[in-house]
Amino acid sequence: MSAPPITARLVESREIGPEVRHFVFETVGKDELHFSTGQFVSFSKEIGGKNITRAYSIASVPQGNRFDLCLNRVEGGHFSPHLFEMQPGDSVNMKGPLGTFVWRRPVKPSILVATGTGIAPFRGMLLEELATSNDAPIVLIYGARYASGILYRDELEALAASHPRFDFRPTLTRPDETWQGRTGRVQKHVYEAIGDSTAFDVYLCGMKEMIDDIRTTLKARGFDRKQIISEKFD
DSSP: OOOOOEEEEEEEEEEEETTEEEEEEEETTOSOOOOOTTOEEEEEEEETTEEEEEEEEBOSOOBTTEEEEEEEOOTTOSSHHHHHHOOTTOEEEEEEEEOOOSOOSSOOSEEEEEEGGGGHHHHHHHHHHTTSSOOOOEEEEEEESSGGGOTTHHHHHHHHHHOTTEEEEEEESSOOTTOOSEESOHHHHHHHHHTTOOOOEEEEEEOHHHHHHHHHHHHHTTOOGGGEEEEEOO
16 A cells, blocks of 8 residues: 655745756654655646646755755646745645665765756765765766756855865856856766776766667666666656
């Protein structure tokens, strides 16, 4: 028998990019929400006479009964416009946490690859792992169209500055003349970071096309399927 839904109440939300918001929710009547960083929750609500369900990756570490989400407003979407209109104190039904997009332990040298709001699960995963005594190097390759789309940029740059094992490599596909960093799709930067090695675990989160492309190339280079961990944001 499936578990009954939990009530998730909005605490606050703020804009962190064009049509992207960071949300803080709390579970009602539940003092602790236990989850592994990288997992997701499933929200459901009756909208327009239909029960709509959507999954959203948790963008935080366990923190009592609170958890963070990061999502964009989908044009023509059914659920994201509703979430964007929610005010503090409003609630939504929730199931979870669910999912297997979590660290493979012990954490080995790892390449994390995200596009857009695919950064969400990595935020919690990095905050958790970088607080440990492990020294395995981690490279985050994060793709966006514009600099304004690099979500949590200040936070990620601060993590890289304070943790020598963590290398943050954002890349833009539509940079303006002020951008001094990497350009182009994430794929070429992934292959550059990996070089001739097959010793990395590679975590992919973003659109299906990007994930399928990288997965195919890595397998052709000798990576085992267990070394490629992915979560598709369709």
